[in-house]
Amino acid sequence: MALRERINGRDVGDTRPGLGLPGSDEAVARCVEVGRTYGTGDRAVVAVYDATCTVEPADRVAIMGPSGSGKSTLLHILAGLETPTAGQVSWPGLGGHPRDGAHRAGLVFQAPTLVPSLTVLENIELPMLLTDTRSADARERARAALDLLELDGLRNDLPQELSGGQAQRVVIARVLAARPRLILADEPTSQLDRNTAAHVTDVLVQVSDEIGAALVIATHDETIGARLNTVWPVRDGRLNPASSAPLRDGVDS
Template identity: 55%
Template sequence: MSVVRCADVARTFGHGDRAVVAVHGCSCEIAAGARIAITGASGSGKSTLLHLLAGLEKPTSGTVSWPEFAASPLERARDIAVVFQGPSLLPALDVLENTVMAAVLTGTAEEEATRRALVALDDVGIPGLVDQLPETLSGGQAQRVAVARALTLRPRLLLADEPTGQLDEGTGRQVMDVLLAAADTLGAALVVSTHDPAVGDRLDEQWQMRDGRLFLPVLDGAS
C-alpha cells in the first residue's frame, strides 16, 4: 500500500535561459510505514522533492498522487506533516499557539488541537515552554516545537527536511529519536532528507539525490 507515488516528476524554476531544473524525471513510491532517508549534497534537489511529496510544490511535468489520502488538498493536509529545515515558527505566537496552528487550520477543533499539542510538546520533551515566544528558544527547542506541531496533525506521512542540519550532534540525535518514536506511535511513513550519514543510517532505506536525479537502492537479486 503506497501513501504517495511520483511518476516521471520534474520541477523547473524560472523560464528560458534562467530556468533551473531542480528535479529530473523522478519516479518512486513510498509505502505506508516506510522509513526512508533521502541523502545528497546541498542543492541536489532533496528539499524540492520533499515539497513535491507533500503537495507544497506542483510538478512542472509528471504526476504526484496520494492513493490512500483524500482528493481535496485541505483534507489531504491532515494526513501529511512537514518539518522544515529552517526556523518556521511564527514570532508573534507562543509555543502552544505555534503548535496548535496547523491542526486548527486543517479543520481540527481548537480544544482537540490544544489537547493534542500539549501531548506532543510533552512527547518532544518541552512541556514547560508552552508560554515562551520563539525568540527565547534555542535552535534545538525551536526544532522540537516544529516536530510537535507536525505531530499534532496525527499524520500518516511525516516529511522532515534536514531536521538536524542546524543542530549540534547531541540535539540532532534527540530530534531524530523523537521523529522515529512519533512515526512508530502514529504508524506513519517517515521520509527524512539529510546530508548527514549518521542520520541516514538510522532509517531503513537510503535514496540518493544527485544533480536533481533520484537514485533508488538496487534490491538484492535484482538484475
C-alpha cells in the same frame, strides 16, 4: 498508555476524523517519471529528472545527495508545495492533496517555523484550530504532544526563548498533534549541533512510529540517513530508489 492513545485520546482504530482512511495501506505518495525544470531556454535548470518512487505507509526514507542535487525540490513535490513540470505525483493513501486541511502532510523545515507572538502551546494548537478541531480537543492533543516530547515546562514560553533544538521539537510536537499520515522534513537538523541533530531525528522517527506516519527526510548528513531504514540517493537531479546506498555501521549518535 501508548503514545498514540495519549495523543488521540482513544484507541487508534478510528483516529482520523475527517480523513476517513483509517488503516489504509495504499502508498501515501507516488511519483511517476517526475521532472521539475526551473526557467526556460539557456537558463533552464533541471532540478529533478525522471524520478519514479513510492512512499509506503511505514517507510522511513532519507533522500540523500550533495548540495544542489535536487533533494529539496523532490521533497517539495512530495509535499505538494511544488508542481512537477513532467510526470505525475499522487497521494492515494492520503485521500486528497497533502496541502488540503483534512489530508495535510506534516512539514518540518530547516528553520523552525513558529509564530513569534504565540506561546509554545498556542503554536501547537494553531493548525488544529485552523481546521475543524474543537478547541478543547486541540488543547488536549497539544498538551499530550508536549508531554511526550518532554516540552511541558516550556508550554508558556515564546519561540524566542527556545534553543534551536527545543524549537525544532516544538515543530515536531505540532506535527504530532495534527496526526498526519505523511511527515516530510527538509534538512530539519542542519542548524543543530551533532548530538541535538541525532536526538531530533530520533524523535521524528519515534513520532512517526507512534502515529503510524510515513517519514521522508531530505538531508546531506549520512549520520541522519543512517537512522532511517531506507536511503534514496540523488545525484544531479537523478533519483534511484532501487540502488539505495548501504547504511554505514557504527555511526556515532
